[in-house]
Amino acid sequence: MRGGGTMNAQRLPRSPRTGLQVLRTGLRALRTGLRGWGGVGAMAAVCALAVTFALLLPLTQSHGDGSTGTGGQGVARGIQAKVAAECENPQDQSPQPSSLDGKTIEAIKARKDPRLIVGVDQNSYRWGYRDPNGGKTAELEGFDIDLVHRIAKDILGDENAVKFKAIPTNQRIPALKDGRVDMIVRTMTITCDRVKEVAFSAPYFLTGQQVLAPKSSTIKGYDKTLAGKRICSGAGSTALELLRKDRAAKKAGVASADIETVVPSQLDCLVRLQLGQVDAVVTDSALAASQAAQDPTVELKGEAFTTDYYGVAVKKGANDLAARVNRILEQYRQDGGWQASYDKWLSPTLGTKSESAKPPVPRYK
Template sequence: MAPGRGPRRGRAGTSVAVAVGGLTLSAVLLVQTVLSAAAPVRPPSDGDRGAERGPGAARAAPAAERETCADGSDPAESLRPSAEAGPAVRRIQRAGRLVVGVDQNSYLWGYRDPSTGGITGFDIDLVKAVAEDLLGDDPEIVYKTIPTDQRIPAVRRREVDMVVRTMSITCERRRQVAFSTAYFEAGQQILVPKSSPVTGFDGTLRGKRLCTAAGSTAQTLLEEDDGGALPVYVGNQLDCLVLLQLGEVDAVMTDSALAAGQAAQDPSVHLVGEPLTVEPYGIAMHLEDEDLVRRVNKVLEDYRRGGGDSPWMASYERWLADKMETAEPAPPAPAYRDR
């Protein structure tokens, strides 16, 4: 989001500020996180918000189900792995660098470490594994930080070779970009202050300002059925956490995996309710770059291999093990098309 610009208005016309006293969102986040223990965020009163939606509570959240495409296929099915170097792989090797769209605001996944200035996290470990396979030891990686709603345009315009940015594989997105096999699974869930009366995506959200990132799967869900909440759309999920801390929104809808990082940043917030979806994360590439998709899938085969000693598990232990409630963490099994 550009400095000084407000988030997109929800259907009910909700609008909030995104900067306070000239501070950037990142600066506000740091200040609010430090202060949160002493001054926890209190949800504002409902007032007259949501009155136009009529009486009655919102329906209970449905059980999470994996998406199935219109042709009956699993959106997470991808091309079979191959180590062959086709046109896309050779293009990257000739350039001598891998250009990757990433996040710099998602703690634990892709974020800028203030102690080093570098971008790091679970997604970034995977980027490095792909780059080493394509370019050898100590590869040159160009990180391009992009907002949520620019992930697909960046791939389609070939501004990046791929996007590795907690990107859910969906039927709609699969028509626009190619995906690797899944490397993680999450689901849309509600994040609120611990003092909030909201208990999930249910009647307790009616009339509440519910924040999510524009271009996310959460926005798609809310456009289909907002359950009586007042949607607020912003550039990145981190913006939602800042607005929640400032009391400008009442709740956040985001991937449970991203929410775990936000809760780690601010212990005054927590997840409530059950996940609404089952969403596999994949690496997005251009539809024409089939050889690159196959090569990335070969990297992912190696990345998963080894069970508890796999590179995937080592990255999980480093970033996520003490932040996510997963009894037996493991990467999702790959799904391949017939061809």
């Protein structure tokens, strides 16, 4: 709750009281917490929560078996469900842009080797990869890599003050938590589950999940034509989470599909597809388009069936770094840097009329 009052489920009565006693106690605590809100607002909140408590009364009753009942746990579950439901737009939870140096940025600048340590991909064509014709000295390049250089230039004054670390899909969050990297710039989708573990910048790219399959395949998209097919996805990816969710919900096609092929890198899915070990790949449309550009025998099937956003991920609590990145992204959009990078790397595969061809409009918490 915003304003003056907060509710702590652990303080609600858990002894074998009657539901009416729990309701009265909860409302007394609420009235105390709401002081200073103003008469009309407080009364409205009290009435609304009175209804909520009334609906939860069955959970506060004793089972009559001598146990202490499940009142506290029931109310806690209700509050947790409400919190979960509030995460409808995780891409809008980033802090307001700021050009200030906070403690995270100061710590980076204070290093003996003051470079930005960034987790990236080195196998995603046009996003983060090494030019196969570049020889042993080939540098990482791509849309994500351009963004990293821009961030380093703003924070450290040198676009090359970067230490790149190749991080597999399923190691992105652990790498941040363990302090192995300062940030992840690796086609990382902002999701409700992930914002619980790491912090994100505002979105820097709009995408969606899509199916990639051989041109000769009978698969038409994310639908019943996937029935009985072998599907590959990346470990720790949004695609895998979605496949498991839809499998459990018995969604047409996915319900009978084989989704057990899970690989560390999205490029491994393309290799499995080329070897005939799987029939389709589910991944972000932007990555799928890049993989189709690498292999003319495969293509995107159907339309993107979700709306997803990529964000720069930083360690939980590093809000100063997230806010600074948001400021950099604002400038990157305004001065044409974002568009120039898109035109160079992604326009050949995604086109100029795609929804992804323009930077998403940011919203902050």
